[in-house]
Amino acid sequence: MGGPRDEEPPKLLSINPGNESINIKPNIIELEFDEYVQVENANKQIIITPRIKKEEMEVVANRNKITIKLNQELEDSTTYVFNFQKTIKDITEKNTPENLKLVFSTGPEIDSLKFSGNVAYIFPLREPKIKDVFVGLYEVSDTTDVLTAPPYYIAATDSIGNFTLTNIKAGKYKAYAWHDANNSLKAEEKQEAYAFIKDTITITEDIEGTQFYLSKADLSEFKVTRSSAIGSNFDVVLSKYPVAIEIEHDQINKGLYYRQNDKTLRFYHTDLINDSTAITLHLRDSVGFQVDTLIYAKFEESDRKKEVLETAIEGKRNFVDKLRTELKFNKPIGKIQYDSLFFKYDSATIVPIQKEWIFLKDSADLTKLIIEWHVPDSINNETFNFFAADSTFYDIENQTNEKKVESAYKRLKKETLAEEIQVKVNTTHLPIIVQILNSKEELIAEQYITDSNQAVFTYIEAGTYNIRAILDLNKNGRWDTSNMKEGRHAEPVYYLENINDNNSRETTIRGGWVLDLMIEPKKAAGLPQENREDDDTKPVKEPENEKNIVDN
Template sequence: MKSIKALLFLIFIQAVLVSCAKQSSPTGGPRDEDPPKLIESNPKDQSLNTKPEQIKLTFDEFVALENANKGVVITPRIDKDKIEFTALKNTVLVNLNQDLEDSTTYVFDFQKAVVDLSEKNPAENLKIVFSTGTSIDSLNISGNINFYYPENKEDYKNVLVGVYPLTDTTDVFTAQPYYLGQVDTLGNFNISNVKNGSYKAYAWRDLNGNLKGESKSEDYDFMLDTIFLESDISGIQFNLSKADLTPIRIIRSAATGKNFDIVLNRNPIESSVKNQDVGKNYFFSTSDKRIRIYSKTAVKDSIAFNISVLDSVGFKKDTLIWGKFPESERKPEKLETSINSGKNFYQNLEIELKFNKPIQAVNFDSLYIQYDTASIIKINEKMVNFSDSSRMDLLKINLIIPDSITKEILTLRAADSTFIDIEGQYNDKKIEANYRKLKRENLADEIKGQILNARPPFIVQLIDNKDEVLREIYVDKGNHYSFKLVEPGTFKIRVIEDLNGNKRWDPSNFIQKRHAERVFYFKGEEEKSEIILRGGWTLEDQDINASRKTGKN
């Protein structure tokens, strides 16, 4: 019996010792709200003439590391893949595993990577600066970040600013920067301890954490001018937006059934197919990185078409392609239709029907607007038009609804077989779409103002609380804008400075060294962008200040 008790006692003691030896968060007691404090570092902050193989940090409590490989910002450029970060009790070790450059100031900014073990409070202002030479570089580069198309809540998380020596042949898309800075929660950045010299500068949202920009998926911007750094530089502005730099190209082309397909590597924003019979015997449509050419009849010989496609950043591809339109037993695709149902309107009713294929005929006898059980408005040829005669796939219906029609809901109706496409397919189901007629007394009268510190032409957009463009006007002269008879609600106003006059926003093109067209928003009191409109209201002097241009202002 005594031997059993002795054995149990030994097991208990061993368990206690193991528990004491294990590094873990303490339980119970008051919440620890104090961040860990640095007691000692080796090398010491601001040290000169040192080339450490390891950096050792000692704190006043047990600590842990949170995503150190991404969270610790090291400048100038160093091979971060070779670095090993370790946290043990109250010590953080950084094994560099590489040689440092001569006469160079290094900055290890730990940001929020070092936290206490219990409550994960990050160490504050934890930065170690040392030089392998006889002096510490002390110049600063600072500025601000803006998004042309911001999210509902400004989020600067993962936004970086990188600086490259002018002699460096790499850039933000090919290599990590020589100097690197993290943007704070207010959109400001500061890169410290930079050596005097000439530099290129970039900013980007580093979503994948590889410290390089990805034009296909990440917002970015770049300075066109060189930074000549002889003293501190402040006030640099970056305006981030997406711009895919992959040039558009044709991957392949081939007959598909009776039609001819041209497959692209990306969707174009503009496309044209030309020969003397396009719009008569041949029509085309675009969808899902594809241009499909349709022929009314089978053709024995190959037909030449001039193909032109333009992508979002301005890369263009022009080529001559020979299309084939053979006889085929392949069953044609069904005719499909999408329609802008659910829109509200006052007097001017604009209806759009988008088809997946060109339309060759419309049966107007079965196309009409119904506003009560016994009353209809017949749709005739004068009320409709196709936006592009070479495509014939977007049908627009425009008509004015008189005030004498007091019904709130109007319904577009099209029976089955109302539309026939170029392949002889009819819509096999009836089409219905509802539109709501607004009452004049419920509308806001007007919202108007001026656009300041920019030059026309402007695209001015009224955006609803779903971030959708409700109304759009084009101001080609002057700087005044106005939206009249607006449905009550909460809105934003966005302005695009359309300098080239093509009536769309053009993103940046890094290869062509061209900045994106400026995009800016109305900002009211306390920099709030929302505008509340009530029925009968008129809002004047809603002036919109242009955002700063990219660069040193």
């Protein structure tokens, strides 16, 4: 009250030891300001390189002075940098001094080497500004890494991902970047995205232009944590979610069935009672770790009530020529009653669904059905309904859906749609996954191209989209994250960017348009001299085509 709001940050009057002092090993650092100050989260907010034991450090504010007691011996012939970030604030409006740093050396010289570049997310976030992202260097002799301990040298990125580590001693290092949401100065592998440079970095001169791409990669052990009979079924519980499942058994989908629910595989057997059978599992997690194991599943007679069959409808609710219904069940499906399964339009016209219209994406997984109907041009209606009465679907335990299942679909007019979208990817690497996503990041269209670098999409609704290309380096039909233990970067993802709109990733598509678009590769991960695209691949089984369902 009584005056304008204080918007001026505290001004540093003196600092001891002086900035860029040499041949000193202080135990106490003192800063004096022109007004009363306070400190917040000093042991977390103050970035000190090289690494010291910050838990032993004491930071005290007294009026206009800050006193730091290090309480430890510093290394010989080493340049230390104290970056105070937003630790020190005035006590009235919490204004923070900008770029407040202290540099000194315990030897005769100030190390002056720099390591700089950029950090980006491989899948961009909705919030364009990057925050809580750090880059760190570990000495090559250090047995720790970004997942186990803070680095030797560390720096925060700015809001667009640029970083500079300064005052580095010449030597060999390992380099990492990570999102540090909990301010632990290391990455939590199950929650936080991180990246790495594959090779040892020799720093004898300034290095500029290094590129990191952040993605989550859980490197914890992939294993079977528990297996046991559950009622008349048998559960196998895994430590992580499997992205690929292959089951070897001579009765798969003939007497033995399974379903996946997050990290649990549940097996069913329609014939075997009070006996066991050997099942071979080949499982792969998101970082490429493999589990190949033999389990003995016992199926016991049980009075336990069987799980109720539940049905959900997935996928898009509009179409052009082909009406596609995607059904997801909580249990494997064994039989369908076709006389209560149909599409309908008008108030009374029905079209019975034929057996040949029903498909499986995966011949071993009977929990997902796809129904496709090529709607004749002679039908002029815009609105259609899928309908399945109760007791239409029977699971392999002979349970049926207790409620009817229905959903409405809208037929789009071709004149309101973009006629053709040609998307070229400026790379020689094949295969490529080309995707069109809406503003909610929902997948609208996708093509897997193997013979050329061009995908062609027809009849796309007017709207604003993101268009991207994923280089499928290991040819397994999906994007794969990094694996630091194997020295493998995440597969590159390129976005279509509008250079006339501040490199915006949004692409506007209007009805009647024919577009010819080019996606340019982004800067390769790693040091500037590394090749543009990685070649580390691991052959895996090609994804299976959709199969016809065969009733029991």
